[in-house]
Amino acid sequence: MVRLLLRFLFTALCAVLLLFPLQVSAAENSFIDEIQQRGFLKVGLPPYNTPPAYYLEPGSEDLQGYDVDLATGLAEKLGVDIQFDRSSTSFNDLVQRVGADDFDIAIGKLGLTYKRLFDAFPIQYLSFRHALLADRSFISSLGTDPDDPKFGDVLRNAKMRVGSIENSTWETESRANFPNAEFIGFKNWSSAKKALTNHDAKSDGLKIDAIYRDATEIKPIVYEKPVLSLKFVPILFDDIIDRKSIYLSEKGRVGFSDFLDNYLKREWGGIKSDKNILDDFQAFYLPSDS
Amino acid sequence: MTAANQSGKSIYQWIFSILPLLRKPRNFFFYILPFSIILGRFIPTSTAAAFNDAGVAMVQIIAFPAIPLVLTAVMISIANIFSVSERSREDRFRFSSRFVVSLSIALLFGSVLALLLSLYQAPGVLSPDAKLSIGRFMLDVTDIRVGEIPIVESTVKGLWITSIIPSNIFADASSGQTLKVISGSILAGLAISRLKRDLTQPLITLLRSVNTISVQLLYIVLNLAPLVLICLIAGAVSTINAEIVVALLNFTICVFLTAVASLGVSRLVFRRFTSSRERAGLNVNPVDSVFLLSLSTGSSMTAYPLMFQTLKSMGRDVSEVEASASLSLLIARLGNVTYNVIAIVFALNLYEVALTPFRLAEVAALGIVTGISAAGLTGVATVPTIAVALLYFQVPAPPVLVLLLAIDPILTLPRAATTGVLAMSISVISSVRSSPASDSNPSNTNLGLLAQSSEGSAFEGG
Secondary structure, three states: OHHHHHHHHHHHHHHHHHHOOOOOOOOOOHHHHHHHHHOEEEEEOOOOOEOOOEEEOOOOOOEEOHHHHHHHHHHHHHOOEEEEEOOOOOHHHHHHHHHOOOOOEEEEEEOOOHHHHHHOEEEEEEEEEEEEEEEHHHHHHOOOOOOOOOHHHHHHOOOOEEEEEOOOHHHHHHHHHOOOOEEEEEOOHHHHHHHHHOOOHHHHOOOOOEEEEEHHHHHHHHHHOHHHHHOEEEEEEEEEEEEEEEEEOHHHHHHHHHHHHHHHHHHHOOOEEHHHHHHHOHHHHOOOOO | OHHHHHHHHHHHHHHHHHHHHHOOHHHHHHHHHHHHHHHHHHOOHHHHHHHHHHHHHHHHHHHOOHHHHHHHHHHHHHHHHOOOOOOOHHHHHHHHHHHHHHHHHHHHHHHHHHHHHHHHHOOOOOOHHHHHHHHHHHOOOOOEEEOOOOOOOOOOOOOHHHHOOOOOHHHHHHOOOHHHHHHHHHHHHHHHHOOOHHHHHHHHHHHHHHHHHHHHHHHHHHOOHHHHHHHHHHHHHHHOOHHHHHHOHHHHHHHHHHHHHHHHHHHHHHHHOOOHHHHOOOOOOHHHHHHHHHHHHOOHHHHHHHHHHHHHHOOEOHHHHHHHHHHHHHHHOHHHHHHHHHHHHHHHHHOOOOOOHHHHHHHHHHHHHHHHOOOOOOHHHHHHHHHHHHHHOOOOHHHHHHHHHHHHHHHHHHHHHHHHHHHHHHHHHHOOEOOHHHHOOHHHHOOOOOOOHHHHOOOOOO
């Protein structure tokens, strides 16, 4: 009788163990499981400061910005900590590294180009218009009124010197969108801005006619220093959109794209335009008093 | 019910009796201007558009009799002046040559005067604070959008010469093509002058009737002028950027100085080209009245009946006065010529373009051409005419136009005053005293214009 009772208890225990696994919280998704086992989300960020997207708070090592907040929110949803890696040498290097599984995700206003699609898998979260900040004298020299519908074609085919960050999506886009323009690459965005607005003919050599990036980078230049509006004009391309994306590796695309997509829809509020960003982060873009 | 009707009637009567009084220039300065500014400070910005729309609608009503008035006045006067049977070849040549010469001199004078004042006042040479104010104002406003469906028509249009050839005088009149109406009327007037009187008399009678009705209509709708000014000034004060007005103070002063200098020169011309006998019956200097009336209404055309009535009462040849006054007011647009010269200098200074003697001559010439191209346009619509000149100098036009348009509600007043007084000068120089014989000839003098002495007295000096 006792043996029979023990047998019954053993069988029941086995059945319970089979029906209810011990580690109920462990993920079935191996990509997410790996992150949770590790205890932190590895995020690749560009090696630049681009407020309000991602930047180091002056005088500290604290990373701030909406890209940083987005990544932190993802980590919270995963129930893990976060670790940022800013050791990539350029935007293109960052995308290549996430494709090689150096990080779980790469974020930081990364544009979408054919070349980057060779290396990694994008999930769009921002939609920014391409923009130029151009010298007004150069625009006048084109001889076409900016209100004229032909102005767009005249500008795109103009012979001009366009500056932006080297080895960035803007170099690729410049060659595609302005076939007759000469692209001048700069180490960072500050150097490009300086080349346009503080050009010294004696020491800086040839002057560039415009700098090229998205609307959220071009508009703040005149917001910060309104006096520049007299000599320079923002040109916004409503028909050339930069699909800013978070990049994943192949493993990440299989294991994390649905999670990321759901997070972007529910927590981030869908794909945001440059207008949304300019409105949401007015404090960064409001004109300064000086 | 009857008492309510009577009180309603009395309010209407009171309004319609007070409006002509408010139209007097001194009432503009003492009552309308201060009231409008105070009203503009208190009304919410959201209602400014409604005030502006109401003002623009009333301006449209005031401008409504302008086309038939111009069409008939020019046609009748040209027909009379160039009539082979009524005037000698010498008379015709004298009027034509005096008018063309005085018009050319006035254009040249206006342009040079504006140029000299611009060089002295240096509009566009701005302090760092003024540049910052302008930069702030331009944020977002002057951005260029590529790839969107254009909403605003191009501000740059062809030169004025292409817009003066008439196609169909009635179609031109109905579409508000004033320059084409003028050129068509001149040609029609010349044709009438070549025909026998009995053939043209029915048409001339009809034209006179239309002219008389148009003048009467102008008097009626001019009663709205105080309301127009209240709506436009209050709307402008509510929305205008005071920082921009301060930043462009030099430019504003320069435009007002040009108007005052034009007034001074016109007074001299009036004194030099009229006899003491002609001036004997005048209590007030009519040039002052024309200046104040144009300034207070913002429209030089409103001074036309006053100019006509004054010169007619002085015994000037009615046809010559009618032709010279209407043509100089509408074609020469001297206020726009002076304004455009100052605006071009402003833009060149703003973009640090060196002002060489040759370039100054180009500015003067382009100021005249673009100023004349404003013929037929009114108010703020005249400002974009300088875009052609700015493109010629390869100076960015959109930011300059944005700035000029921002302060135009103020500057449209001295611009109209300059046009009025210099047109008066042209009319004084080109018209002569009518002979006693022609004075007694009703076909020459009684064109039905301003026959109502009681209405005419509503204008000071009229």
